[in-house]
Amino acid sequence: MADTLLEVKHLNTSFRINDNYYAAVDDVSLTVNKNEVLAIVGESGSGKSALAFSIMGLHNRAKIEGGIFFKQQDLVGLPKSKLNKLRGDELSMIFQDPLTALNPLMNIEDQIGETILLHHKKLSRKKRKERVIDLLNQVGIPRPEQICEQFPHQLSGGMRQRVIIAIAIANNPELLIADEPTTALDVTIQAQILDLIQDLKESMHTGIILITHDLGVVAEMADRVAVMYAGQIVELADVHTLFEKPLHPYTRSLLHSVPNEGQDKLHVIQGIVPSLQHLPRQGCRFAERIPWLDGSAHEENPELHEVKPDHFVRCTCYRHFHFPAEREGWTHGIS
Numbered sequence: 533m534a535d536t537l538l539e540v541k542h543l544n545t546s547f548r549i550n551d552n553y554y555a556a557v558d559d560v561s562l563t564v565n566k567n568e569v570l571a572i573v574g575e576s577g578s579g580k581s582a583l584a585f586s587i588m589g590l591h592n593r594a595k596i597e598g599g600i601f602f603k604q605q606d607l608v609g610l611p612k613s614k615l616n617k618l619r620g621d622e623l624s625m626i627f628q629d630p631l632t633a634l635n636p637l638m639n640i641e642d643q644i645g646e647t648i649l650l651h652h653k654k655l656s657r658k659k660r661k662e663r664v665i666d667l668l669n670q671v672g673i674p675r676p677e678q679i680c681e682q683f684p685h686q687l688s689g690g691m692r693q694r695v696i697i698a699i700a701i702a703n704n705p706e707l708l709i710a711d712e713p714t715t716a717l718d719v720t721i722q723a724q725i726l727d728l729i730q731d732l733k734e735s736m737h738t739g740i741i742l743i744t745h746d747l748g749v750v751a752e753m754a755d756r757v758a759v760m761y762a763g764q765i766v767e768l769a770d771v772h773t774l775f776e777k778p779l780h781p782y783t784r785s786l787l788h789s790v791p792n793e794g795q796d797k798l799h800v801i802q803g804i805v806p807s808l809q810h811l812p813r814q815g816c817r818f819a820e821r822i823p824w825l826d827g828s829a830h831e832e833n834p835e836l837h838e839v840k841p842d843h844f845v846r847c848t849c850y851r852h853f854h855f856p857a858e859r860e861g862w863t864h865g866i867s
C-alpha cells in the first residue's frame with residue numbers, strides 16, 4: 533500500500549468579499565504519498581495557491597472547512613504553536629518569487645541559519661554554519677563560504693531560488709510544496725532547479741506538491757497530476773494516463789493548447805477563469821468555455837467519477853466532448 537503522507541478531505545477554502553464567503557477551493561480531496569510528486573495544474577485563478585496556502589496554514593482570514601491530514605494529524609484548527617512546529621520542519625514550501633521570499637537585509641548564512649535555529653535551538657553557531665554550507669553545496673551553489681556573506685540582491689535569480697530551496701529543505705521536510713518554483717527563472721536555470729527538486733525526492737523520499745502552469749514540467753516531473761478548474765479538481769490521474777488518455781474537456785483543451793510534435797493546430801480555450809465572485813456554482817463550471825457542446829451533455833451536479841482505478845473525472849460531459857470544427861473559429865495555426 534502507498535505510504536500516505538498527506539490526505540486532503542473535502543477541503544473548502546473561502547474568502548470573504550463584502551458580506552459573503554466565496555469558495556476558492558471547493559470540495560477538494562487528494563492524497564500525496566512519500567517519494568511522490570503530485571502536480572497541480574490549471575490556469576491562473578483556478579485555486580492552486582489557495583490550496584497550497586491552506587495546507588501550509590498560511591491564510592489569515594480565510595474560512596477553512598474539511599480535513600487536511602498530515603501523517604494522520606488534522607492541520608485544520610491546529611493551534612498556531614503546533615503548526616509553527618511543523619512548518620519549516622516536516623512541512624515546507626518553496627514560494628514563487630525568490631526576491632520577495634528573502635529578507636533583503638539579512639545575509640544568506642543568517643537567512644538559512646534562522647530556519648535551522650527555529651527547530652534546533654541547541655545547535656551551536658559552528659554546527660549551524662556547517663549545516664548552512666552543507667545545504668548550499670546540496671543545492672549546487674558554488675563557493676558557499678563566500679555566498680554566506682552575501683545579501684539577496686547580490687545573487688542572480690537562479691542563485692536566489694537555490695537559496696530558497698536550501699531554506700525549504702533545511703530541516704529535511706517530509707512534505708514540500710513548490711508553488712511555481714521556476715516561473716521567475718530563465719529556461720536553462722529552470723531545468724537545473726527542476727533537477728534539484730527531483731534529486732530531493734529521490735535522496736530524501738520527500739512527498740512533493742508541484743504547482744505549475746507548465747505542462748512540459750508536469751510531464752517531466754510528476755508521478756500523478758490533479759487538474760484544477762475554478763476551485764475544483766476536474767481530473768486526477770497518473771501522469772501517463774493524463775497525457776495519453778486525458779478525458780475531461782478542460783484537460784484535453786490544455787493539452788491541445790500547447791505546441792506538440794506533429795500537431796499543426798493549436799486549440800484556444802475561449803474566455804478566462806471567472807473571478808471568484810462570478811464562478812458558476814451550479815452545473816459544470818467549464819460548460820461556458822465549450823459552448824459548442826450541447827447543455828444536456830453536462831451533469832446537473834457534476835461529481836468526480838472514478839472511471840478507471842485511480843483515474844477520476846468530473847462531470848459526464850467528457851463522454852460527448854469533441855473539439856469544434858475549424859470553421860467554428862476556435863482553433864488557429866501555430867505559425
Ligand SMILES: Nc1ncnc2c1ncn2[C@@H]1O[C@H](COP(=O)(O)OP(=O)(O)OP(=O)(O)O)[C@@H](O)[C@H]1O
Nearest residue numbers: 547556574575576577578579580581582583807808
Ligand atoms: N486572500 C484572498 N482574498 C480574496 N480572494 C482571493 C484571495 N486569494 C485568492 N483569491 C481568489 O481566489 C481565486 C483562486 O486564486 P489562486 O491564487 O489560488 O489561483 P491560482 O490558481 O494559484 O492562480 P495563479 O496561477 O495566478 O497563482 C482567484 O479568483 C483569486 O482572485
